[in-house]
Amino acid sequence: MTTPFRLFSLPFVPLKQVLDNIGPQGIIILSLCSRRSKSIAVTYRGPSKDVRLTLDFGLWDCVEDSNHSCMNILLSVEETGNLPMDETLETVRIGNFLKVPVKMEKHIVKGVNLITYWKDRITGLAAIGDCAREIFNKNISEVCIYDKQEKNWLRRAAAWVRNSQETFQILRCNFVPKNHKDLDFILENSNCTEKLFLCVRPCEHYSPAKLPNFRIDSLHVYYSYWIKQNHLLTMDCKYIWLQDSKLSSQDLNVFLKHWMAGGCSKLEQFRAFVEEPTDYEIVFDGVQFTERENDVARGYVNEESKHYTLRGGFDIKRISDNITATILNNGENSRFFLLIVWPDFAGNPY
Template sequence: MSSAFPIFSLPYIPLKQVLDNFGPHAIINISLCSLRSKAVAISYRGSSKDVQLELGNYCLQRYEKMTFCWLLNAEETSKMRKDRILDTVRIGSFRNVPVEMEMGGKVLTTYWDDRMVGLLEIGSYAREIFNQDIHEINLGEEQDLGQAVDWITNVQGSIKSLHCEFEPTNDSVLDYVLTNCKYTESLSLHVKPSDGYCPAEMPNFDIDYLYILPSFWIKQNHLLTMNCKYIVLQDSKLGNRDINILVQHWMNGGCVKLKELLITVEVLIDYEEILEAVEHTVRTEDTLRDYVNHENVLLSIGSSFDIKRSTDGTTATIEDDGVDSKWFYMAVWPDFVGNSCH
């Protein structure tokens, strides 16, 4: 990919205004054209770089306005078309990476002998061009986990958001990820370990967002180490007594960051047992209150129980979902946009 760009002759301010209108796709594509264009892309600071970068599923994506859009794709060289010769670019230490535009010019596909090596090279290249770390990594193939975790550790030290969705052949695979990958804001585990799984070390549950499906391996001791804004535990084996202990833990100042908690369980929810020794106020169906969650979704809470934290007077609401419910939902006020419980 080649050639001169007359826009590079523009003074800095007009050039920045042009690049502001290009968008992230054009910034990364231009950077691949020459060493000069790469230098311009790196030095540029503006709105076309205001994105969150995600690495996973063999592609580099940007996250913007609740939508993921592909920037670069990594494919095996065996998938290359044989009917024509492709252009090549330099990415990192790889000088002749074949590329072609796909999806109507919306994504640039790169071809590699080793697809995972290519993905991680793309990640390193994107960090350089966008002057920022990769925000999220998605681990979806067990055989790639070691390389991905080592890349996170060696290249940027940590990752803000970690999403895992793979089928482990043994529990040591999940242990390796939880022990060696430093995630700092969000953990999403869609991984089913063995029935008797217990983490080799206590995972980091002091983050903002935690999603675990299935969560049958989460025990009371794990529950009491959690300090997150948003917790979802699906297919849990926790009982009403465990939830009661968690509620009392919160009332006494534990899990201080909590804003929303959702647990789906095997047994029927017994609110009498959950609220045992817990001072609470009953709210009836006609006292409907609106709660806006972290995704800016409006939830209407009717029949419920209000509880108050003794340490600072913060109020939380436990939704009464009826006698046949197998899910426990608790929301802490104010909500994510500042609404109070009154």
């Protein structure tokens, strides 16, 4: 019996050695060939399954291995309306879906990846997400939701995020909501545990229907003008980054007192780019602090292991454990508020 794959006919080549060298994309393609090959892919354990799964709704419409700096797409989704008219495609089974058309394609950004074609894009993305979880024996770590001009796109993507697995590590949202209920749905159903990135621009007077659950490690809100004092006081994060904020100096004063009394106890860094210049007299009204002159320089290492020199600032202490935080003095016209909690991310005391 002859075979075009002579390597696989060599009896002395162990199957595991082959699987160790075909990589994550090879593993997932192998799983689509037959039920037996899928069983081999699922039960295999080795370096080709060393992946960090990310599911992308709306930008690249794909499931990828985000373990590496470059994009490594495992499967992507296109609508059947984009099927090539001049060729007959192979079909595969993905989950409960039979005869899904597929095509290998080389893309200038995506690289070489297997495209799957579906009548409904969300259905396809949900299917390849479930497929990747089954083949690699692990949950999806990160979900990205971007804009798409399709009816109920955002709500359906967010519903899949809520229903598919108990938690995700990271959720990234970058879209213009069609109405305030889109962002409400995201905030009320977010089940991420580590990082939430919201690059979502709601209407100017938007206010969440319910208080958001901001109990995560890292929160980045790029259009945060809708975040009020009551939202700020519900946060329990290690890292808070607010851009386009309308928080006042009085709001910041209330937050400092909240932290000193034990609120937001996990906090390690708080950044806010505010609309009005910070009035430090208001910020520190009723707050006990020690002012450091600018000739006092302290080394600081952030969460990305970057080293900075901080000069001066105002030191405050949390009552319960004497943990110190420093608020930088950026001048009377500054619209940037920065609070850091010691020790820093490298363990350096103040």
